[in-house]
Amino acid sequence: MSGRVLFVTGTDTGVGKTVAAAWLARSLARDARVALVKPFQTGVADPARDGDEAFYRAALRGTPVTIRTLVSLPEPLAPSIAAARAGAPIDVAAAIDECRALARDHDVLLAEGAGGLLVPIDGATDMADFAAALDASLVVVARPSLGTLNHVALTLEAAERRGLAVELLVISAYPKRAGVVERENLRFLRSRRPDLPVVTLAEAPLAPPDPLAGLDARAHGPASPLSGAIARGESSG
Template sequence: MTNRILFVTGTDTGVGKTVVATWLAATLVPENRVSLTKPFQTGALDPAVDGDEAFYRTVLGDEDATIRTFVSLPEPLAPSIAAERVGMRIEVESILAESRTLANKSDITIVEGAGGLLVPITADYDMANFAADLEASLVVVVRPSLGTLNHTALTIDAAKSRGLSIEMIVVSGFPRDAGVVEWENLRYLGDNYPETPLVVLEKAPLDAADPLVGLAPRLLGPFPPVLEGFVQLPLLNLPS
């Protein structure tokens, strides 16, 4: 594995991108030089204290992975709007250059986007543009609940229309007491995206000391090539 970049996007904000990005990093760290970045953080005064970077550091130390946030803005808004409201200009080319430099020093770089794929970074540049300019493969994080089929299809269509490749779909926060909605959504996703690896992560207990404990990753469809040899993913048996 050499200089791979994975861009973690989602069908919505709050869908579980941070947990998935951290899980991927923790999975790949033992045998790789891993970088984990949040290029555009909003809703945080200090990303190392109240941003996603703080979550990364509860699981991964600097001795395990290189962790970076490039832009942090205080209001929980799309980066373009949050920047405009504080009179800041986001220098996309500079952030791309920093991201590429970091990727060149890493075996694998995991980049967590802000919100969904079409969230604007500037007036005429969005997360999809950023992922494309990094030549990254997408990890699409989706909900298990009602509405996810439409949101997933829209995100995947947007990605494909921009020539972006999809490394895997991750269903995050799958409930332990899943009902017909969650199981049928999984069945539909597996049937309609049979060539795309589909990883299912359970909802972690709120009182877990390690936020990744209890995720119980399982697999529908083909094994994600980027994870080959680094993790065991038992097959998920759908109820009949």
């Protein structure tokens, strides 16, 4: 594989992986050939219309980012369960091959998981295995609110046990007027992991025609090649 692979996982479903992945793709596409992939999409009939791919397409209109959904299943369940119920087993090896081919043809492949890191893809493979098969580093996306410290700690501990490097922590939907919970959570995470670059993506309308317009991104902690181009946000509020 020539290009580097970043696997965008989250502390849960619905935490902002798609927003973060699209934002990263757009940032990186300024000086790199980028592919953005949703390998396993569930809960949609037409991924280009109602899946994460639809958000990617709206957010990245006018950029040369390659966008793909590899497997799509109609029920909003973990991929292994959605596949079993649909009678359509997931060919994980084929998805790995497709990602490797895209990584060969691009400088960066961003792959967004479904749900969190230990979500099952089939009886033998979870998202962490998939990321490992691609030699990926992780981008972990988390919510800013109460409960996030436990979920971030669980995810980072699982990543370490599975030998996956975490390159960036993204906290999405960070309120413009952060309260004590969000400010203290960010402060705690930075003090607990001073080595880990953190980006906060502010709460934004994410509305058409350019959903990422005005998405305020701030870098905290050590600089990261992934967050180098954005504003430093030491105020954390």
